[in-house]
Amino acid sequence: MSEDVEVRLTVNGDGYRVRVEPRKTLVDALREDCNLTGTHIGCEHGVCGACTVLVDDRAVRSCLMFAYQAEGTSIRTIEGLADADGTLHPVQAAFREAHGLQCGFCTPGFVMSIVALLDENGAPTPQEVREGLSGNLCRCTGYQTILEAVDIAAATLRATSLEATR
Amino acid sequence: MSATTSPPAGATPRYIGQAVARKEDPRLLTGQGEYVDDLSLQGMLHVAFARSPHASALIRSIDASAAKELEGVRAVLTGADLNGDAHEMKSSYEVLIGSVGPVLEPLASARVKYVGDPVVMVIAESRAIAEDAIELLEIEYDPQTPVIGYETSLANETLVHPEMKTNLASVLTSEPDPALDRAFANAVHIVQETIRQHRYINVPMETRGLIASWHSGRGEMTFYSATQLPNEFRTFTTRLLAIPENKIRVIARDVGGGFGQKAFVGREEAAVLLAAKRIGRPLKWIEDRWENLVSANHAREELVHVRIAFDADYRITAVFCDHEEDIGALPASGTSLTTGQMVGMMFPGPYKIPHAGYSTKMIWTNTCGRLPYRGPWMMETVAREIMIDIAARRLGIDALELRRRNTITEADMPYTSATGMSYDRLSIDRTLEKVAAGIDFEAFRIEQGEARAAGRLIGIGLSHLVEPTAAAGGSFGIEVANIRMQPSGYVDVYVGTGNHGQGTETTMAQIVADTLGIEYEKVFVHDGDTDMVPFGGGSGASRTAVLAGAACHAAGAELRGKIVQLAAHYLEAAPEDLEINSGKISVRGTPTHFLEMTEVAFKAYNDSPSLPPGMSPGLEATARHAADGITFANATHACIVEVDPKTYRVKVLRYLVSSDCGVVINPAVVEGQIAGGVIQGIGGVLFEHFAYDENGNPLTTTFMDYLLPTAADVPTIEYAHLETPAKGPGGYKGVGEGGAIASPPAIVNAVADALGMDLPSQPLSPSLLFAMVNRAPTS
Numbered sequence: 038m039s040e041d042v043e044v045r046l047t048v049n050g051d052g053y054r055v056r057v058e059p060r061k062t063l064v065d066a067l068r069e070d071c072n073l074t075g076t077h078i079g080c081e082h083g084v085c086g087a088c089t090v091l092v093d094d095r096a097v098r099s100c101l102m103f104a105y106q107a108e109g110t111s112i113r114t115i116e117g118l119a120d121a122d123g124t125l126h127p128v129q130a131a132f133r134e135a136h137g138l139q140c141g142f143c144t145p146g147f148v149m150s151i152v153a154l155l156d157e158n159g160a161p162t163p164q165e166v167r168e169g170l171s172g173n174l175c176r177c178t179g180y181q182t183i184l185e186a187v188d189i190a191a192a193t194l195r196a197t198s199l200e201a202t203r
Numbered sequence: 204m205s206a207t208t209s210p211p212a213g214a215t216p217r218y219i220g221q222a223v224a225r226k227e228d229p230r231l232l233t234g235q236g237e238y239v240d241d242l243s244l245q246g247m248l249h250v251a252f253a254r255s256p257h258a259s260a261l262i263r264s265i266d267a268s269a270a271k272e273l274e275g276v277r278a279v280l281t282g283a284d285l286n287g288d289a290h291e292m293k294s295s296y297e298v299l300i301g302s303v304g305p306v307l308e309p310l311a312s313a314r315v316k317y318v319g320d321p322v323v324m325v326i327a328e329s330r331a332i333a334e335d336a337i338e339l340l341e342i343e344y345d346p347q348t349p350v351i352g353y354e355t356s357l358a359n360e361t362l363v364h365p366e367m368k369t370n371l372a373s374v375l376t377s378e379p380d381p382a383l384d385r386a387f388a389n390a391v392h393i394v395q396e397t398i399r400q401h402r403y404i405n406v407p408m409e410t411r412g413l414i415a416s417w418h419s420g421r422g423e424m425t426f427y428s429a430t431q432l433p434n435e436f437r438t439f440t441t442r443l444l445a446i447p448e449n450k451i452r453v454i455a456r457d458v459g460g461g462f463g464q465k466a467f468v469g470r471e472e473a474a475v476l477l478a479a480k481r482i483g484r485p486l487k488w489i490e491d492r493w494e495n496l497v498s499a500n501h502a503r504e505e506l507v508h509v510r511i512a513f514d515a516d517y518r519i520t521a522v523f524c525d526h527e528e529d530i531g532a533l534p535a536s537g538t539s540l541t542t543g544q545m546v547g548m549m550f551p552g553p554y555k556i557p558h559a560g561y562s563t564k565m566i567w568t569n570t571c572g573r574l575p576y577r578g579p580w581m582m583e584t585v586a587r588e589i590m591i592d593i594a595a596r597r598l599g600i601d602a603l604e605l606r607r608r609n610t611i612t613e614a615d616m617p618y619t620s621a622t623g624m625s626y627d628r629l630s631i632d633r634t635l636e637k638v639a640a641g642i643d644f645e646a647f648r649i650e651q652g653e654a655r656a657a658g659r660l661i662g663i664g665l666s667h668l669v670e671p672t673a674a675a676g677g678s679f680g681i682e683v684a685n686i687r688m689q690p691s692g693y694v695d696v697y698v699g700t701g702n703h704g705q706g707t708e709t710t711m712a713q714i715v716a717d718t719l720g721i722e723y724e725k726v727f728v729h730d731g732d733t734d735m736v737p738f739g740g741g742s743g744a745s746r747t748a749v750l751a752g753a754a755c756h757a758a759g760a761e762l763r764g765k766i767v768q769l770a771a772h773y774l775e776a777a778p779e780d781l782e783i784n785s786g787k788i789s790v791r792g793t794p795t796h797f798l799e800m801t802e803v804a805f806k807a808y809n810d811s812p813s814l815p816p817g818m819s820p821g822l823e824a825t826a827r828h829a830a831d832g833i834t835f836a837n838a839t840h841a842c843i844v845e846v847d848p849k850t851y852r853v854k855v856l857r858y859l860v861s862s863d864c865g866v867v868i869n870p871a872v873v874e875g876q877i878a879g880g881v882i883q884g885i886g887g888v889l890f891e892h893f894a895y896d897e898n899g900n901p902l903t904t905t906f907m908d909y910l911l912p913t914a915a916d917v918p919t920i921e922y923a924h925l926e927t928p929a930k931g932p933g934g935y936k937g938v939g940e941g942g943a944i945a946s947p948p949a950i951v952n953a954v955a956d957a958l959g960m961d962l963p964s965q966p967l968s969p970s971l972l973f974a975m976v977n978r979a980p981t982s
Contacts, residue, residue, distance in 0.1 A: 058331065073234070085408065085492075119233050133228045136225065140457075141232075144231055171914055176406055176407055176462070176879070178875055179883075180914040
């Protein structure tokens with residue numbers, strides 16, 4: 038085993054200084070060292086997408102990245118999406134409205150992937166949405182209501198940005 | 204208690220039937236869920252298992268000296284160390300109906316029987332150190348020839364369990380029936396075929412896991428668990444540790460799906476409980492995905508030799524279902540003995556069949572054991588519905604028409620099947636007509652002809668089922684609700700379920716809010732903590748809405764009765780003249796003269812002198828509901844697929860479900876259950892296959908090999924609901940499993956229709972479909 042290394046992480050705007058083994062993955066560091074357990078582990082081999090977080094605004098599978106690789110980046114997790122007063126992010130609100138979750142285990146990963154997807158493309162076609170979400174697995178919903186949630190969230194975000202540009 | 208049906212007397216349902224937002228969602232959407240791996244206890248250690256790399260081998264020796272010396276390792280335990288601590292390894296099902304096979308061991312001690320069999324348990328300061336230590340173990344095996352393939356297992360002289368003397372675990376056969384034999388002898392047409400399905404598995408997104416914490420001073424075991432059945436886990440642990448159940452607390456906070464996999468305590472979980480008691484520090488084991496795929500038990504691998512007899516008008520006169528299933532090396536509870544027989548008993552399903560017989564064999568192999576997966580007996584629908592299409596093709600009659608001629612109609616209700624299943628208030632003929640109209644069969648045939656002329660292969664498939672939902676036996680036949688209106692007027696509901704995605708906190712609150720006449724926001728449902736809830740069966744087998752719903756109705760009606768009595772006393776009115784609306788109790792017709800429910804609740808606890816003579820203080824009621832026979836629901840599915848003539852990739856173009864699950868509590872929850880099940884079935888037929896090679900090595904041990912359907916693969920599901928209330932309280936029939944039961948044959952039938960050939964085996968992956976098409980005799 039190698040000696041522990043010190044890593045500085047910025048997660049949801051908060052600074053963390055953690056001592057971890059060099060082999061520790063980002064998802065383990067978030068869950069165990071930053072106490073942010075909303076990011077889940079579903080496969081540890083980069084297929085299921087449950088561990089998706091945003092690293093410098095890009096969706097990343099945090100099980101395929103070492104914690105030390107995230108030094109100096111800005112990380113956003115499910116815990117950092119809602120407003121301080123508890124108001125849900127439009128993607129979270131859309132999931133609630135559409136019943137886009139059942140057991141909820143895959144949900145944080147989906148929500149983060151959709152935030153990144155809609156940030157990149159505010160008006161995706163149905164095919165772009167399906168392909169954009171094909172890196173996240175859900176075993177409960179059959180994806181029906183997740184796809185509805187994306188439509189609702191996209192419409193809300195478009196309306197909000199229209200409002201902002203007025 | 205008298206059985207009340209929805210809506211309760213004097214109240215207008217405001218929430219039942221509405222897609223109200225779920226109570227679970229705010230925490231789950233913000234990363235505040237508490238799945239077992241999200242919890243940590245002071246001083247907690249971590250567990251990893253060394254597992255067998257062989258399908259069958261004798262364990263010669265285990266040298267753990269190097270592993271024990273690794274810094275951070277606290278213990279290394281083998282079967283020889285640990286198994287003697289296990290008092291009894293039996294589920295309540297096995298206590299009730301018996302079990303097959305050898306006595307279960309937490310860790311394999313002398314012989315390993317499948318790849319993934321747990322052999323050594325390492326306990327360390329972190330999971331990473333525990334896994335490092337596993338690399339340092341020296342386990343010497345003497346490999347044996349494994350038994351692979353249940354279809355040849357019975358003829359194999361090699362035995363999975365040498366002490367059992369045979370690879371046949373069990374056989375159950377219906378009583379000899381001369382009338383059945385005569386029906387076959389007098390048949391105008393007999394169609395027979397062997398229908399097979401392959402091994403595909405539950406795969407919840409959260410794997411299994413637990414934290415076990417032993418308090419030696421109190422003699423108490425606290426067991427945080429990803430479980431569907433908290434009380435079953437508690438009573439299992441009572442037998443395992445030989446300590447009173449009063450000293451065991453099972454807590455399931457949030458559970459990330461199960462589909463049957465988390466219904467019974469696994470061997471690894473038993474090993475962790477035993478080790479936690481021995482070591483005296485909390486132990487956490489979280490299964491990784493490889494472990495979950497190779498060793499969390501499997502499902503579905505089975506066949507039925509089907510024989511169907513028809514008269515000259517293509518009416519079915521008799522069926523025989525000769526079933527064989529692969530139960531692997533060590534079957535889990537809740538499958539095999541019970542579900543194998545259910546395949547035979549449910550085989551007649553939605554059709555009027557005067558004579559039916561069955562046989563079911565459970566066969567050992569050196570593969571991972573079998574467990575319940577969403578509709579554990581679903582091979583009856585798979586085999587029957589694929590067979591109906593094969594019969595239609597061979598007899599030259601349309602598959603829809605063949606079903607119409609044989610379907611049980613509403614006029615036939617109540618109906619008892621040839622195997623003794625009693626159906627009532629089903630709408631089997633109506634769901635069939637709903638999908639036939641919705642998918643427009645006649646128009647499709649025209650479109651199909653035109654498509655074929657243009658070189659496109661499109662096909663239509665139907666599937667038709669009667670589903671036994673809530674069981675009537677064992678702990679699954681009962682459920683409990685304890686309802687307390689607190690002094691503030693807020694309500695707590697305690698149910699014995701194990702919510703793992705079904706939205707029980709929401710749906711049970713809808714029922715109680717309507718039953719009491721108060722706001723949904725004031726009702727809080729609790730389950731999953733055995734120190735908090737009374738004994739109940741848990742969540743599985745499509746039972747929660749039916750039985751927990753019924754218990755909520757009964758306890759709610761009793762509590763409402765007391766509230767009304769108390770209010771009548773204060774209002775100086777007759778109880779029968781009162782009504783409750785949104786938490787206000789008034790004399791009917793004078794809505795301005797009312798008592799707030801909160802006032803009544805406050806007085807019930809704080810002003811006992813004001814209570815009517817003889818009334819006990821407080822507002823609380825408990826109801827235990829025992830199922831009055833099995834509850835049944837019905838559904839028909841239809842789908843249209845296109846097969847790429849070059850790649851043999853199947854695309855589902857349309858998928859329509861008409862389901863009658865009785866009274867719908869929350870349509871979004873119901874549609875969510877149907878959709879999830881349908882996509883699991885589509886995945887099972889088109890993508891998923893847990894494969895072994897001829898030496899018993901698993902070949903699909905990651906999500907890159909075991910392919911789950913993604914958002915890019917699934918159709919948009921269309922619904923055409925019917926709502927025929929059941930006779931039980933609330934009128935609920937259950938809906939959890941039907942989607943996963945009916946969808947596989949609908950897909951198979953559609954692909955077979957597109958190709959114009961029989962497809963008696965699965966999966967229908969492009970390569971296997973190509974092989975089937977190219978070895979089929981050309982017509």
